């Protein structure tokens with residue numbers, strides 16, 4: 001399922017670590033960048049490249065909320081739900097965002113444009129309440145219309 005190019009990139013990555021399994025997370029990012037998510041077959045393929053059991057790869061994939069086992073939207077929106085953001089209104093931000101997109105946390109819009117995920121601390125507490133829209137940190141969130149184009 002992975003292209004030769006991605007397989008080669010993963011094998012190259014492994015050379016940069018004393019233990020090749022240390023390259024597992026960046027390798028999973030490469031695989032996900034190519035496929036869009038990490039279905040079981042891809043996890044199996046990555047596991048083989050590392051000489052690991054698929055259950056070990058599966059444990060990593062299901063631990064981190066940056067990895068997806070199901071197809072997701074073109075843009076992932078992570079809304080931080082941790083302490084600083086909670087104190088500064090993230091619940092309301094998440095509720096308004098989901099209402100605006102007509103989905104619940106963890107779901108993808110019907111047009112496949114957005115997936116919303118309630119996340120743990122995203123490391124930008126000084127910008128609370130914040131969210132990560134694709135790879136862009138947005139916060140403090142004041143006006144969702146400026147953030148999300150849902151037209």
Ligand code: FES
Pocket residue numbers: 080081082083084085086120121122123124125126128130
């Ligand atoms: S608590 Fe929200 S970014 Fe840290």
